[in-house]
Amino acid sequence: MxxxxxxxxxxxxxxxxxxxxxxxxxxxxxxxxxxxxxxxxxxxxxxxxxxxxxxxxxxxxxxxxxxxxxxxxxxxxxxxxxxxxxxxxxxxxxxxxxxxxxxxxxxxxxxxxxxxxxxxxxxxxRPAIASFVPTMRGESVMLDLGANVGCDERNLVEFAFMGAAFARASLGLPKPRVALLNIGTEDLKGNEAVRGAAQLLRDTPDLPFEFTGFIEGNGIAQGQVDVIVSDGFAGNIALKTQEGTARLVSAYLAATFRRSIWSKLGYLLARPALQALRERLDPNRYNGGAFLxxxxxxxxxxxxxxxxxxxxxxxxxxxxxxxxxxxxxxxxxxxxxxxxxxxxxxxxxxxxxxxxxx
CATH class of the missing domain: 3.40.50 (Rossmann fold)
Incomplete structure (x- = not known):
C-alpha cells in the first residue's frame, strides 16, 4: 500500500x-x-x-x-x-x-x-468550496459554498463536473445525480447564468453524471439529488439556513421536553432516539470544505x-x-x-x- x-x-x-x-x-x-x-x-x-x-x-x-x-x-x-x-x-x-x-x-x-x-x-x-449536507437519504454534496459570489454559466458547468467527481470520490457514487439550485424547476425559471448552464449541460454528450435539471431549496434536505450546484452567494445562504434550522429544531425539542413533568418522563423514554438524532445532525460529521x-x-x-x-x-x-x-x-x-x-x-x-x- x-x-x-x-x-x-x-x-x-x-x-x-x-x-x-x-x-x-x-x-x-x-x-x-x-x-x-x-x-x-x-x-x-x-x-x-x-x-x-x-x-x-x-x-x-x-x-x-x-x-x-x-x-x-x-x-x-x-x-x-x-x-x-x-x-x-x-x-x-x-x-x-x-x-x-x-x-x-x-x-x-x-x-x-x-x-x-x-x-x-x-x-x-474559478475554484469552488464543496462540502456535505445531511439529507433524508443520507448525504449530498453542495458547491459553491462561498468562494464566488457571482458566477457565469461556464463556472456553474465546471462546478457540476467538480461536484460530481467529489461525490464519486467521497460517497462512492458511480454516476451521481446533479442539479442546479434554482427558484423553480421549470426550464424558464432562474437567471441567465443558471438557465445557460442547464442548457450547456443538456447539450454535452456522455456526461459522467446524471444531470436532472433544477432543484429548489426545499429539495436539498429531501435528498432529491447527490450534488447541488450553485454560485457561492446562494450556496452559502442555503447552507447556513439549513444549519440554523437544525439548531432551531433542537431548541424546540429541548423546550418541549422541559414543559411538564410528563414531557420530562417522555424525554427519558425517547432519550436513545434523541441521542441518535443529535449524532445524525452533528456538524462535525460533515466537517471539511474542499477547495476544488x-x-x-x-x-x-x-x-x-x-x-x-x-x-x-x-x-x-x-x-x-x-x-x-x-x-x-x-x-x-x-x-x-x-x-x-x-x-x-x-x-x-x-x-x-x-x-x-x-
Missing part, C-alpha cells in the same frame, strides 16, 4: 494544535497508509504526537514559529504569510511533498494562499471543530487524493466546449482578485 502524505497546518483553528493532532490519530484508523507532516511550533506539537500511539511511526514535524491569525485579511496573509504553518502546508502540496493539505485556520487567507501557490487547474476558471479546481488538494476544516470533525476533514482530503481527483477533473472537462467559446473568465483572474483584497 503506497503511503499518502497529508500536510497539516497544525497551528490553525481555535483548538490548535491539540485537537488537530488527536484528529489525525483518529483519521489514521480509517487510513492506515496516511503519513502526516505537521507544520507549526515543534515544542507544542511534539508532546502531543508522542502521546498518540497511532502517530508514532507516521508523523513528521516541520518547525515554524509563525502562524496566520484568525482575523488576518487575505491580502495581508499573502504579503506576510510566507513561512507560516498555513503557507508551508500548501507549499508542501505544490512541491509534491504532500498529496493534500488540511487547515482549520483563516478561510480567506487559506483560499488566497492556496490559489497563489497552486493556481487553478487548466480548463478551470486547484492544481492540488486543500481542505478547510471549521476552526472550532473537535477531533472527530478534524478527522472528517482529513478523510475528505484522503478520499480525494486516493481517487486521483485533480487528474480526473481535467479528463472530464474535455467533454465541454473551451471556455473562450462560452464566455468564461480567463484563468488566473480570480487569483489576482483574491490577492488584491486586504
Amino acid at each position: 503506497s503511503p499518502l502524505v497529508i500536510a497539516v497546518d497544525a497551528m490553525g483553528g481555535d483548538h490548535a494544535p491539540g485537537v488537530l493532532v488527536e484528529g489525525a490519530a483518529i483519521a489514521r484508523e480509517r487510513f492506515p497508509q496516511v503519513r502526516f507532516l505537521f507544520f507549526g511550533d515543534e515544542a507544542k506539537i511534539a508532546p502531543l504526537v508522542k502521546g498518540q500511539a497511532l502517530l508514532s511511526d507516521c508523523a513528521e514535524i516541520v518547525h515554524t514559529a509563525t502562524a496566520i491569525s484568525a482575523d488576518e485579511k487575505p491580502g495581508v496573509a499573502m504579503r506576510r504569510g510566507k513561512g507560516t504553518s498555513m503557507w508551508l502546508a500548501c507549499e508542501a502540496v505544490r512541491d509534491g511533498t504532500a498529496q493534500a493539505a488540511v487547515s482549520a485556520g483563516n478561510t480567506g487567507a487559506l483560499m488566497a494562499i492556496a490559489m497563489f501557490l497552486l493556481r487553478t487547474s487548466p480548463a478551470i476558471n 479546481g486547484l492544481n492540488g488538494l486543500v481542505v478547510k476544516s471549521h476552526g472550532g471543530t473537535n477531533a472527530v470533525g478534524f478527522a472528517a476533514a482529513i478523510g475528505i482530503a484522503a478520499d480525494l487524493a486516493l481517487s486521483g481527483f485533480v487528474t480526473r477533473i481535467l479528463e472530464d472537462l474535455k467533454r465541454v466546449a473551451p471556455a473562450d467559446s462560452i464566455g468564461g473568465e480567463a484563468p488566473g483572474a480570480v487569483e489576482q482578485e483574491v490577492a488584491e483584497k486586504s
